[in-house]
Amino acid sequence: MELFVLGLNHKSAPVNIREQLAFSEQDLQTVLPSLKQEAGLEEGVLLSTCNRVEIYGMAESNKSSQQVKEVICHYRDLSVDEMEPYFYDQINSQSVGHLFRVACGLDSMVLGETEIFGQVKKAYQTATDHKIVGTVMHRMFQKTFQLGKKVRTHTGINVGSVSVSSVAVDLAEKIFDDLKSKRVMIMGAGEMSEATVNHLVERGTESILASNRSYDRAVALANRFKGEAVHYDDAFNRMSEVDIVISSTSAPHPIIQFDQVKKLMQERGQKPIFFIDIAVPRDVDSEIDKIDNVYLYNIDDLQELANENLKNRQAQLEKCEQFIDEEVGRFMEWYQNLGKGWKV
């Protein structure tokens, strides 16, 4: 018996390859049974996310990973030869270590992200439903979930956001606590500012005002977030109603000045306000940071925090690998002691 993993991920294959081989929940209804029948898997789990397609399996013959390749390529009408360079495979302790690393987010595009943990859980669940999971895979995945929790609690691998937009939202949560009742104004458009609004919406923000020099674009932006469009000239007057201002206009000079904000704070009864200035050149006069209850972060501040967080995560790698090695050792010992006379 041999444990193996066969797959491709964001490091081994570009997106145009990965998307051809991605399996939906529905596809799995057909693919999982054929993996068992045609590729001769004793046990197996298929993990398919936007960044990876991987099959963890146990089979009698050491040719099974080749057969798995044929089954999945055949299902998608792809040529095995053409796909060959994008695949990687590992066996036994390496494949177990790989699964552990994947589930802990160490193999992810964003180091330490936790979404993958849920995706692994779901893949395991689906395979269990198809009765293609037995003693070995069952234990292997249970150990994965225990390890994932342990790594999260005992290392800082998932601590701190690593993208500019999520760092901004984290800061907003540290200022306002609950973002649900907060109003946001977005000035100008841009990928990063819209990503920030998306993050805010994910955390519960409902009320969004959109403003742009071109009113049509403001309307388009507002529609995207089910918000309200505001005329550019009116934007500053409406600022007394909002708690967060995300600014990314292409204005050549600061459009939000110290004196204006000072007056604004009186109008809004000194309620805290958070300016996220993503524009270059900057939209907001940096002096306003000196006003009480006004918080201002520009693109460099946010990027720096994101970089620091990433560095902190990287510093935890060694500790994570140590946990993983220990767990792989324990698992392989159990596996070898199964005593069924398997040749490992």
Add this chain to the structure above:
Amino acid sequence: MQAHLFFIFSFVIYLLTFLGHLTSLILNRPHWQSLALKGILFGFVVNAIGLVIELVHTGDFLLTSTSHTYAFLSILIVLFHLLLSVRYRVNFLALFSMPLVLFLMLASHLATGGDEGRELLIGYWLKLHVVLTFIAYSAFASACVTGLGYLIQDKQLKSHHPGKMFQWIPPLGTLDEINTRSLIVGILLLTLGLLSGFFWAKTSGGVFWVNDPKVLCAIAIWCLYSFLILLRVTSRVRGRKVAVVSVFGFALVILSFIGVNHTVIN
């Protein structure tokens, strides 16, 4: 003697909880924090048993002795701490409330005197007065603690490079909410406490006692907090400035406490 042991035991528990909290902050072990709440809860139970034994033993339910006054205030602050920690799911409070509690317990241990005027101190108004004033002061203690947290958090945010403390201390919004509510509860109780004090003074001999430094201090404290709360609820000041006054206001409470008890002894 028994009560004494309970006090020492609870003192040690509070101290350990505080040191543990500090260590977990330095070593960055956030999961230790939930232990702090359990530790303080345990310490509180021990402390409360000790205080009850002590009061039953001495019969000093009106807290006329200085030592009991400090002991009672410290245990009320612990109670407030527990209520707030559970209600707002915050752990950081221990960092600031425990030193305060430890300080008051130490003061309670060292304090002597205050018993002289006991025969004067009778009547229901007085009981009401003592309890209300003390709860009011504990509320101001909680405003002070959240105010400190607010100042640290505000500084972290303004620095653009938040450090370790940043993750630990709750958001400004939460701190502001606890702070404002504590201030309002504090001023309402202090107002009632002062009124019941006046009633008591009137019924027990008709003296208004304005010349008593204790009364003057209480009125000064009342004025300060009333002014602060007036500015806060009318949104003329908010955030950092309220936090600063909350901290200094409570420092004044403690100073007057010590000062008054000291002058009474002399």
